[in-house]
Amino acid sequence: MEEKLEIWSSNLGYPRIGEKRELKKALEGYWQDKVTDEELKQTATSLQERIWETQKQAGIDFIPVGDFSLYDHMLDISINFGFIPKRFRQQTIKKELELYFTMARGAKNVPPLEMTKWFDTNYHYLVPEIDTPPKLLGNPILTLIKKAIALNIQPKPVLVGPYTFLTLSKVPEGKDKFWVLPKLLEVYKEVLKQWAMAGAKWVQIDEPALVLEMSGEEIKVVKDIYHNLSSPDINIMLQTYFEGVDFYPEIAKLPVQGIGLDFVRSHNNLENIKKYGFPKEKVLGLGIVNGRNVWRTNLTHAFALAKEIIDIAHPKAVFVQPSCSLLHLPISIELETKLSSEVKQILAFAKERLQEVAILTQALRKGELPAGSFAGSPEVHPLKEVKEKIAQLKSEDFERAEPYEKRFLKQQKVLNLPLFPTTTIGSFPQTKDVRQKRARFKRGEIDQQEYSQFLREKMAFCIGIQEGLGLDVLVHGEFERSDMVEYFAQKMTGFLVTQNGWVQSYGSRCVRPPIIYADVSRPKPMTINEICYAQSLTPKPVKGMLTGPVTILNWSYVREDIPRKEVAFQIALALRDEVLDLEKAGIKIIQIDEPAFREGLPLKKEKRKSYLDWAVKAFRLSNAPVKPQTQIHTHMCYAEFKDIIEAIDAMDADVISIECSRSKGDVISIFETYHYKKGIGLGTYDIHSPRIPKKEEILATLKRCLKVLAPQQLWVNPDCGLKTRQWEEIIPSLRNMVEVARELRDSLSKD
Numbered sequence: 001m002e003e004k005l006e007i008w009s010s011n012l013g014y015p016r017i018g019e020k021r022e023l024k025k026a027l028e029g030y031w032q033d034k035v036t037d038e039e040l041k042q043t044a045t046s047l048q049e050r051i052w053e054t055q056k057q058a059g060i061d062f063i064p065v066g067d068f069s070l071y072d073h074m075l076d077i078s079i080n081f082g083f084i085p086k087r088f089r090q091q092t093i094k095k096e097l098e099l100y101f102t103m104a105r106g107a108k109n110v111p112p113l114e115m116t117k118w119f120d121t122n123y124h125y126l127v128p129e130i131d132t133p134p135k136l137l138g139n140p141i142l143t144l145i146k147k148a149i150a151l152n153i154q155p156k157p158v159l160v161g162p163y164t165f166l167t168l169s170k171v172p173e174g175k176d177k178f179w180v181l182p183k184l185l186e187v188y189k190e191v192l193k194q195w196a197m198a199g200a201k202w203v204q205i206d207e208p209a210l211v212l213e214m215s216g217e218e219i220k221v222v223k224d225i226y227h228n229l230s231s232p233d234i235n236i237m238l239q240t241y242f243e244g245v246d247f248y249p250e251i252a253k254l255p256v257q258g259i260g261l262d263f264v265r266s267h268n269n270l271e272n273i274k275k276y277g278f279p280k281e282k283v284l285g286l287g288i289v290n291g292r293n294v295w296r297t298n299l300t301h302a303f304a305l306a307k308e309i310i311d312i313a314h315p316k317a318v319f320v321q322p323s324c325s326l327l328h329l330p331i332s333i334e335l336e337t338k339l340s341s342e343v344k345q346i347l348a349f350a351k352e353r354l355q356e357v358a359i360l361t362q363a364l365r366k367g368e369l370p371a372g373s374f375a376g377s378p379e380v381h382p383l384k385e386v387k388e389k390i391a392q393l394k395s396e397d398f399e400r401a402e403p404y405e406k407r408f409l410k411q412q413k414v415l416n417l418p419l420f421p422t423t424t425i426g427s428f429p430q431t432k433d434v435r436q437k438r439a440r441f442k443r444g445e446i447d448q449q450e451y452s453q454f455l456r457e458k459m460a461f462c463i464g465i466q467e468g469l470g471l472d473v474l475v476h477g478e479f480e481r482s483d484m485v486e487y488f489a490q491k492m493t494g495f496l497v498t499q500n501g502w503v504q505s506y507g508s509r510c511v512r513p514p515i516i517y518a519d520v521s522r523p524k525p526m527t528i529n530e531i532c533y534a535q536s537l538t539p540k541p542v543k544g545m546l547t548g549p550v551t552i553l554n555w556s557y558v559r560e561d562i563p564r565k566e567v568a569f570q571i572a573l574a575l576r577d578e579v580l581d582l583e584k585a586g587i588k589i590i591q592i593d594e595p596a597f598r599e600g601l602p603l604k605k606e607k608r609k610s611y612l613d614w615a616v617k618a619f620r621l622s623n624a625p626v627k628p629q630t631q632i633h634t635h636m637c638y639a640e641f642k643d644i645i646e647a648i649d650a651m652d653a654d655v656i657s658i659e660c661s662r663s664k665g666d667v668i669s670i671f672e673t674y675h676y677k678k679g680i681g682l683g684t685y686d687i688h689s690p691r692i693p694k695k696e697e698i699l700a701t702l703k704r705c706l707k708v709l710a711p712q713q714l715w716v717n718p719d720c721g722l723k724t725r726q727w728e729e730i731i732p733s734l735r736n737m738v739e740v741a742r743e744l745r746d747s748l749s750k751d
């Protein structure tokens with residue numbers, strides 16, 4: 001007789017920051033010596049327990065343990081497995097958590113681990129540096145497993161797998177990226193053994209790197225890893241997410257007890273199961289509700305899809321689960337008091353996703369969905385004029401009227417800028433008084449007039465500082481903006497913004513990604529008042545400052561009923577109105593930031609060209625009709641530019657400023673082979689550190705740039721905006737930068 005299929009509900013990870021951002025507050029308090037070690041640990045412990053309880057209450061059978069982290073889960077592994085780079089080993093450590101936070105945030109003369117984005121998400125992890133073989137220094141998840149069991153919770157410890165961990169790590173030059181693998185496997189095996197002895201039945205080993213392009217050699221490494229790790233003591237759920245796995249037949253054969261696949265992001269996973277089958281002795285991790293977007297799951301569709309997959313796969317058992325960790329979602333829609341109930345009906349954040357997993361699990365066990373379990377989506381009323389504008393777009397809408405060479409001459413006539421013009425990227429310190437004033441304004445404690453007056457005073461101060469420093473192109477400082485994406489989302493139609501929808505970006509820093517639910521338009525000007533006020537204070541040009549269409553798209557949750565390209569074009573058209581209004585108001589330089597341009601690059605190579613094609617077009621659409629005299633700038637940071645340099649060029653911005661110091665010259669070397677003609681500012685110093693750059697360092701960067709770029713092209717600016725810094729740091733830094741530009745200018749004019 002056929003055995004009844006076992007179906008369990010499972011989760012892969014949960015937001016850590018806390019409903020009231022308790023972790024953020026405790027961390028920042030700790031760093032300011034206002035919170036003790038004990039208090040910080042207590043906050044973390046009670047958060048963890050609440051997170052487990054929420055999952056248990058929601059009906060989740062297998063609850064992740066070890067997904068929580070004080071700062072970052074990759075840092076946790078680095079520390080516990082003894083990957084402590086030499087510069088930190090040499091530090092004298094006085095407090096227990098000191099090493100951990102020094103690796104995360106750096107200390108005087110000790111730079112932190114590098115930070116980079118986690119696959120194609122807006123979460124940033126700390127890049128492990130493998131300069132020493134591993135050593136098991138700690139196994140904190142063991143304690144958690146015991147505690148969870150005592151609380152009657154079925155723990156599923158979570159650990160990033162060796163393949164992904166090493167793929168994302170840095171190794172010393174000349175070393176193979178897997179040079180520590182044999183020793184690392186010993187450490188993993190020891191940890192798994194301890195977890196099994198503590199009572200864990202399943203472990204979730206996260207291997208998202210299996211969805212990236214892989215070579216035959218790499219798949220061989222993966223096979224070796226899992227033949228080595230496999231043990232009768234504990235069941236391994238080999239968990240993939242964010243895309244489909246290319247080497248499916250090989251992955252399916254690995255000696256693990258479960259394979260977790262993302263069926264939301266990838267159709268290939270189902271296609272592969274259809275083509276190659278699924279091993280009947282294995283458990284299927286069925287990623288069926290979306291961990292990356294906020295739309296409530298259409299349970300009717302998800303139920304039908306789950307049934308189809310199970311019928312084809314015939315697995316030993318099923319874990320019904322989200323497509324990936326819920327880390328990338330806000331905590332709960334319950335925390336939103338200002339959204340209408342109609343809107344709430346269509347949204348699901350992390351907590352609501354758990355309910356969906358539980359409903360689907362029950363339904364799959366019973367063979368039918370309970371009545372009324374899908375609320376249906378509300379009607380989105382299309383904006384006729386937006387649709388018409390998109391339908392009528394012609395190739396001219398994407399082209400500046402004149403080529404760059406002609407524009408450059410006309411712009412120079414208007415702007416009369418010196419060689420090596422100096423500027424900043426836009427934001428100036430968002431100090432506590434700025435955030436507090438905004439909070440008071442939002443709470444209705446001060447009126448619009450008082451808030452506007454405060455912003456004017458800030459702008460005047462900021463312009464005064466820039467004039468005093470002698471910068472050539474000024475900015476208004478972005479004091480009115482909570483965030484460069486959220487600010488514009490609040491001003492355009494088609495977006496929802498949340499009060500408490502915080503999502504961890506890195507460490508204690510969070511963002512509230514807006515939700516694009518309908519057609520986008522710009523009912524009225526968004527930035528003109530501030531920019532024109534700032535311009536009225538100075539004869540020097542003040543840059544109009546906008547966030548670009550691709551970045552607004554990539555840092556928002558996006559509707560799924562129309563293609564992303566169309567949403568990007570809608571945003572571009574809205575921004576275009578703003579650009580034209582800025583120009584009409586006499587603003588001569590307009591910067592349209594695109595830091596997330598590369599972030600949207602699909603993980604799979606075959607999807608990249610199409611993305612880059614429409615992303616470039618969206619940017620061009622946002623500014624093409626300006627006069628040739630109007631100078632368009634863009635800015636990018638957080639990116640590896642090598643593989644997108646052609647697309648960057650195709651954006652046709654007159655000037656681009658890009659991050660340079662953290663990539664240590666890699667960016668400069670691109671221009672040895674790529675002939676870039678337009679204006680470019682390669683960031684002269686790292687704004688992520690409080691350190692004041694020495695003049696010699698700035699000069700050295702500029703001299704390296706001048707080896708590959710013409711003097712007429714080169715702008716002088718920091719790597720990125722200054723919002724996270726303090727005035728005391730930026731004033732001497734910018735003073736050094738301006739002095740270097742002047743000295744370089746003088747030395748060239750003498751030659």
Ligand SMILES: CN1c2c(nc(N)[nH]c2=O)NC[C@@H]1CNc1ccc(C(=O)N[C@@H](CCC(=O)N[C@@H](CCC(=O)N[C@@H](CCC(=O)O)C(=O)O)C(=O)O)C(=O)O)cc1
Pocket residue numbers: 122432435436438439481482483484485486505506508509510511512513555595638724
């Ligand atoms: C460039 N980066 C960005 C990314 N994504 C974005 N959407 N935006 C970005 O800028 N991704 C990549 C990187 C990530 N980097 C960062 C850097 C810094 C932060 C950050 O500092 N975030 C802040 C939150 C900012 C914010 O929106 N603040 C609100 C106020 C919220 C608040 O708590 N108000 C309090 C009172 C304020 C007080 O008393 O201090 C209240 O209401 O009670 C605002 O300014 O209005 C953070 O604190 O984490 C994020 C990503």
Ligand SMILES: N[C@@H](CCS)C(=O)O
Pocket residue numbers: 425426427428484545593595635637720721722723
């Ligand atoms: N104009 C923005 C860009 C950040 S990427 C700023 O200066 O903060």
Ligand SMILES: [Zn+2]
Pocket residue numbers: 425595635636637719720721
């Ligand atoms: Zn930037």
